[in-house]
Amino acid sequence: METLIAIRDTITVQEALDFIQSPECGGEVIFTGTVRNDTRGRGVTKLFYECYETMALSEMQKIADRVQAQWNIKKLVMLHAIGDKYPGDIAVVIAVASAHRGIAFDACEFTIDTLKETVPIWKKEFFMDGEIGQ
Amino acid sequence: MGLLLFGVAKDIAGAALVDLPETVTNVAELKRWLYDHYPAMQQLSSLMIAVNREYAADTQMIHASDEVAVIPPVSGG
Known part of the structure; x- marks a missing residue:
């Protein structure tokens, strides 16, 4: 399995699509997580993401290792953005390619669910009323 | 020894x-020290410690050369 794992100020869906292109793959699944303009009914102006980068990259690699052990996935992309992000901005991209679609859906869901549980990345929410939440 | 937060x-x-x-x-001693010095940390839903960029159990020893970090509940994605 080939992997692209990165944490950067700016990430794009296109770089993920470009990476997973492969003649041996017939199923490509892309998940994008974008900044929502509200949290539980409160307006959000922006999110600020920070990470413990060396450990975050190591935990993302562990997720990739688990995907490789569990499914016959050919390509896996995990991108996470850091810094100030505004409603509509992309915060995370997961892309998976395999010969057929079924395992690509499973691996994509496993990857984003596990990333949210184990990777040391934090968001701070800035609300329209001026409050800041963790 | 430095502690990353x-x-x-x-x-x-x-x-x-x-x-x-x-x-x-x-x-475990580190968590007790944190809770004593920063009581607000007791309100967090979880508090993990990483030693050398790996999640560490309470029994894990901490040495002067280790990279030690406090990991509050993560919220990526």
Whole structure:
């Protein structure tokens, strides 16, 4: 399995699509997580993401290792953005390619669910009323 | 020894890096020290410690050369 794992100020869906292109793959699944303009009914102006980068990259690699052990996935992309992000901005991209679609859906869901549980990345929410939440 | 702090733990401590006393020799002792010095950390839904960029159990020893970090509840994605 080939992997692209990165944490950067700016990430794009296109770089993920470009990476997973492969003649041996017939199923490509892309998940994008974008900044929502509200949290539980409160307006959000922006999110600020920070990470413990060396450990975050190591935990993302562990997720990739688990995907490789569990499914016959050919390509896996995990991108996470850091810094100030505004409603509509992309915060995370997961892309998976395999010969057929079924395992690509499973691996994509496993990857984003596990990333949210184990990777040391934090968001701070800035609300329209001026409050800041963790 | 330095202790790295992130997210809300950093905000509670008011610093991204604090000195850790040499009396702290394992993860459980570190958590007790944190709760004593920063009582607001007791309100967090979880508090993990990473030693050398790996999540560490309470029994894990901490040595002067280790990279030690406080990991409050993560919220990526």
